[in-house]
Amino acid sequence: DIAGTDDPNLRRCYEFLDMTSRSFTMVIKQLAPSLRDVVCLYYLALRGLDTLEDDMTIPLDYKVTLLRSFHSFLTQPGWCFTESGEDEKDAPLLVEYAVVIDQFMKLDPKYQDIIVDSAKRMGNGMADFCIKRVTTKADYELYCHYVAGLVGEGLSALFAASGLEDSELAEQKRLSNSLGLFLQKTNIVRDYLEDLHDTRQFWPKEIWGLYAKDLKDFVEPGQEKQALACLNHMCMDALSHVPDVFEYLSMLRDPSVFRFVAIPQLMAIATITRVFNNYDVFRKVVKIRKGEAVKMIMECTNINAVRGIFIKYLYEFHHKNSSTDPNYIKINEVVGRSLAMI
Ligand SMILES: O=C(O)CO[C@@H](C(=O)O)[C@@H](OCCCCCc1ccc2ccccc2c1)C(=O)NCCCCCc1ccc2ccccc2c1
Ligand SMILES: [Mg+2]
Ligand SMILES: [Mg+2]
Secondary structure, eight states: OOTTOSOHHHHHHHHHHHHHHTTSHHHHHTSOHHHHHHHHHHHHHHHHHHHHHHOTTSOHHHHHHHHHHHHHHTTSTTOOOOOOOTTOTTHHHHHTHHHHHHHHTTSOHHHHHHHHHHHHHHHHHHHHHHHSOOOSHHHHHHHHIIIIIHHHHHHHHHHHHHTSSOGGGGGOHHHHHHHHHHHHHHHHHHTHHHHHHTTOOOSOHHHHTTTOSSGGGGGSTTOHHHHHHHHHHHHHHHHTTHHHHHHHHTTOOOHHHHHHHHHHHHHHHHHHHHHTTOGGGGTSOOOOOHHHHHHHHHHOSSHHHHHHHHHHHHHHHHHHOOTTSTTHHHHHHHHHHHHHHO
């Protein structure tokens, strides 16, 4: 079906989707035909923007200008960017960005408007955070809103505009935002070491400051207890979005949209449970086993199956909680609230 597309530029877009997304290409390709290409291009539009944000070799003022104007490049046929750093894994996407723009221009204007609005708001948010750091919890929530919460909002608007989901889904800003925050916060907790090496700090000082003088202290020998206490605090914070995720899932009607939304959330609950109280986070990037992921994907056909999987992980999370953790009681409360609400 996808390989069969007769437009070589659209085929090239799906190749970039495969190249740049490990975890999203599969769920995007299984979407209903009326949404598949739109969401693929929505992904590539924002991945192009994120490739600029992630590139620490671009001079700051030039990068800020690029991020704030990126949305206008989406309607500039032929635009591309060939100055990415060698280590930028998704640089080839920007080199050939003209194919993304060519396909973007063919979309229904109602979809183009949603995508341009996301890119404009995300680009400006990313630019703001190139200059200021994530210090307070509010900064952390705002940064994750810009890079992921907005994607949830944009997807809700696309689902509603396609007619596959109720138009009032586009009004569910808080729930849509939580979809993105659960995914992004899980990644930020998991990627502690990788981001430290890239001299990027996303853990808010308002949290890590309770456990160390500097974020990088957690890799030092003798800091294990403080490191785990901070890690568990960050996991508890991410878990607080689970009730909203469930409220959103229970509103979906189209089976392919349901799977598209549910599968990344299942990956996230599995990941956050795996990293919780797991000192390996300070040694390497902890990933869930492929088999575990495939098994979940086969099972997540309806809300009850998804609820069952979440409950399994929430019980495992509760079981891993240790009574010596300074947040032991609060963690049990957050797990308990999720179990009660889903
Ligand atoms: O560089 C990397 O590989 C990772 O970058 C992370 C970073 O730089 O922080 C970071 O980059 C964030 C900025 C670009 C976001 C691009 C994106 C991602 C997934 C999509 C899925 C479907 C449609 C559009 C999408 C757009 C990243 O990719 N984090 C993964 C979590 C963010 C997921 C966003 C999201 C939000 C709500 C969703 C609801 C349903 C299904 C997928 C969803 C996906
Ligand atoms: Mg990135
Ligand atoms: Mg980024």
